[in-house]
Amino acid sequence: MNDNLSLRLKKVHGHLPTSEYELVDGDKVVGFIQIRHKPSRGVGVPEHLASHIYYEIGNEHRGKGYGKLILQLGFVEAKKIGLVEVFVTCFDSNIASRKIIEGNGGILIGEDIIPSNGQKMLKYKFSL
Numbered sequence: 001m002n003d004n005l006s007l008r009l010k011k012v013h014g015h016l017p018t019s020e021y022e023l024v025d026g027d028k029v030v031g032f033i034q035i036r037h038k039p040s041r042g043v044g045v046p047e048h049l050a051s052h053i054y055y056e057i058g059n060e061h062r063g064k065g066y067g068k069l070i071l072q073l074g075f076v077e078a079k080k081i082g083l084v085e086v087f088v089t090c091f092d093s094n095i096a097s098r099k100i101i102e103g104n105g106g107i108l109i110g111e112d113i114i115p116s117n118g119q120k121m122l123k124y125k126f127s128l
Contacts, residue, residue, distance in 0.1 A: 007033070007073040016040050021077060023057075023070045030066050031057035033074040039087055044116035049123050052078065052086040067100040075104075079128045086128065092120035 010020045010032065017037040022029045032055065039050035053074055057066045071088070078086050088106060090097040102108075106124030114121055 005069065007070070007077065019077060019081065021074070023066060023073070025061075025066075029058075030061040031055065031070050033070050035074055035078050035081070035083075035086075037081055037083070044114060045089075045121065046112055046114075048110060049089055049112055049114075049121050050087065051089040051123065052083065053088045062096065067096065068103055071100055071104050075126065075128055084128055086126050087123055088126065089121050089123045092122055098122065 004024075004026045006024050007021045008024050010022050012019050019035045019037070021033050021035070023031040023033070034054045036052050036054075039052050041047060041050040053071070055067065055070050055074065057070065075086070087109075088101055090101060092098070092111070101124050104126070106126055108122060109125045110123040111120055113119070
């Protein structure tokens, strides 16, 4: 990881306002984060599991601390748009994401099985 890390606004889009940022290390994009200005959910996800944040780190950049960092930087941007708490979800089976979320202080507030795929989804809360 380089000292030249930055979060770059890529776009704000959609009927539900969403700010999308790229995590840039030097001249490489290593991941992205979407911050929805209001919680939303994917198709088949129960309404009570709606979340504000989705992030992803490129396969070749995983395990290097970028996930923890992109979530921390995303919280700064979420505050800028006026959010005082955010919800983040992940599948129970995604151990790396669970460690990132919990390592950043996420408090587990709910879980449920997604009917369309049978996977357990966890919902965490962060106070900003």
